[in-house]
Amino acid sequence: MPIITVSRGSGSGGEELAERVAERLGFEVVSREEVVHEAAAFGAPEDALQKALLKPPGLWDRFHHERHRYLAFVQAALCQRVQGGRVVYHGNAGHLLLPGISHVLCIRLIAPLAFRVRMLRERSGVSEADAVEHCERVDRQRERWSRFLYGVDWLDPHLYDLSVNLRTMDMEDAVDVCVTLSRSPRFQPTAESREAMADLLLVSRVRAALASDARTSSAEVGLRASDGTLYVRGRLRPASLVDFVLEVAAGVDGVERVDREDLAAPELTV
Numbered sequence: 001m002p003i004i005t006v007s008r009g010s011g012s013g014g015e016e017l018a019e020r021v022a023e024r025l026g027f028e029v030v031s032r033e034e035v036v037h038e039a040a041a042f043g044a045p046e047d048a049l050q051k052a053l054l055k056p057p058g059l060w061d062r063f064h065h066e067r068h069r070y071l072a073f074v075q076a077a078l079c080q081r082v083q084g085g086r087v088v089y090h091g092n093a094g095h096l097l098l099p100g101i102s103h104v105l106c107i108r109l110i111a112p113l114a115f116r117v118r119m120l121r122e123r124s125g126v127s128e129a130d131a132v133e134h135c136e137r138v139d140r141q142r143e144r145w146s147r148f149l150y151g152v153d154w155l156d157p158h159l160y161d162l163s164v165n166l167r168t169m170d171m172e173d174a175v176d177v178c179v180t181l182s183r184s185p186r187f188q189p190t191a192e193s194r195e196a197m198a199d200l201l202l203v204s205r206v207r208a209a210l211a212s213d214a215r216t217s218s219a220e221v222g223l224r225a226s227d228g229t230l231y232v233r234g235r236l237r238p239a240s241l242v243d244f245v246l247e248v249a250a251g252v253d254g255v256e257r258v259d260r261e262d263l264a265a266p267e268l269t270v
Helices: 014-025 032-042 045-054 062-081 113-124 128-150 171-182 192-210 239-250
Strands: 003-008 028-031 088-091 104-110 162-167 222-226 228-236 257-264
Touching: 003 014, 003 128, 014 028, 014 088, 014 104, 014 171, 028 032, 028 062, 032 045, 032 062, 032 192, 032 228, 045 062, 045 128, 062 088, 062 192, 088 239, 104 171, 162 171, 192 228, 192 239, 228 239, 239 257
Parallel strands: 003 088, 003 104, 028 088, 104 162, 228 257
Antiparallel strands: 222 228
């Protein structure tokens, strides 16, 4: 059975949709907060991890490097949690952190502003004006966040397999549609998609290991895995950084061999 990700705006009912779909399918529900909590095991504060997932960068963001480190931790935690499938994850970025896996069903939940405002007021007791401002601000932040980190617009329908609009259907209808699509042969795991998930999990573990080691946290390298072999590419300075990257990568559980053909330390020119 597939992995399902539910992306939604604040107050759109994403948690309810995820829980009801999971109940119908007999799946586990995983929230962004749970993944962040597990990602903190890499040594990052939970509040900083939450910020990396939610807050857009400023014009002169001094924490650009930290954001990418924290996202590496979150991706590793998410991949670890969903690797076996039969999971519904609700929270932003799930569809961006699990690329290239054909049995990941990406759902976008859309709700009218009036619905979102009512949900926020019932949940938090804020005024109508504050609820409207919150929805608009969070939407702007997520748009800037996704463009900065991934170069995409999180509202782009091409990023999702299904867009569900609560303006034209109720929650029960939305659950029915999501459950029906999740049972389609198109989203069932295959040998190839399971292998792709295993490769992504391995890459995410290596990336998190590099990000958590003080010697390699600043290393910008490309990573790809296939059947236990890790392919590393990049140009690093100083030369000792290459050795550190290879050492850390080779020590990650599941890495059987490191291919460093495309990894080098360019010579300095005078």
